Amino acid sequence: MFKKVLIVEDQEIMNQGILNTIKELNIPDFDYVMYCDEALSRIKTALEKKSPYDLLIADLSFEKDHIPQQIRSGQELISEVKKVQPELKTVVFSVEKKAKTIDDLYKKYKVDGFVSKARRDGQDLKSTIRKIFNGEIVIPQEVINTMRHISSEFDVYDMKLIELLAKGLKQNEISTYLKEHRMTPYGIRSIEKRLNELRDSLGAKNNIEMIVTCKDIGLI
Template structure:
């Protein structure tokens, strides 16, 4: 089992739950920090002392307070941690539910497991840590099913259309933006056609419903 774990979480109740889980797993040493900057310094110091952490458990979002931080999210911390210790095992423990965001955690940040904060999350966290220790990449069936629903044929043009639409831009305003940024096609007819196609892809009755769907999965 893991010997040295770093937990990055700013909620005391969550920390107590994680502590109980690690004690049940008989992990001998675990340290808690509430800021990503401090976590990165701990990782650097441990590596320099040739006594690195072998598991990082991190949340994604942290409340701002009077202490300024360079690293403002779990994603930023994981990215920097990988530079220091590429083989570090990472488990994200978060309330995040947007499938696109979670998909990016695996594909871009190469996490080893994701656990949703919910009922019975202690049991799920324990099982995930065990599997990650054995070398597995852990993704629950619910998350896998949600990720499979993310359209894979969207490009930068499509994402920009959805973003502008979500900001309340009208089609003539979208046309102006696309033309100014040399993103083709930018004719009103082409924009209308692609928006119709996107509504079909997302099975949405109108643009408003489509934007709600996109926000729910984290595309915009």
């Protein structure tokens, strides 16, 4: 099991829950901080002392207060940490729900696991840490399912339709845009048909609901 863990979380109640999980896993050495700047500083200091952390658990969102910070998000922190200790195993523990945002954590920031803050998050966190220690990359199944659905159902044309709708363009204006940018089909009937198919695919009753759903899963 991991020997030294750094927890970065600005909510004390959440910190206590994570600490309980760490203790249940019999991890002997752990620290927790509430600020990303301090987290990066501790990681650098641990490296200099040749006593590095081997697991980082971090939230994504941090509330602003009277103490100014250079690093303002979990993504920024992970990016900076990977520059100084690229091999450090990383778990994101967050309320984030957008599948695209979570997917980016793996593809862009190379995290090893994501745990959603929920009722059973202690058990999920414990399971995720164990799997990561055994060499696994732990991706929530709901994220895998959503991203598979998106990749199989939505292409560049579809994304542009939804993007233009979200900007408030009407179907005749969308038709003009597509024609000017040589994207086909650009006929109004074809656009209307494809929008119907996309709404059905997402289980949306209307265009507004479809746009909201796409925002929720991080498509736009």
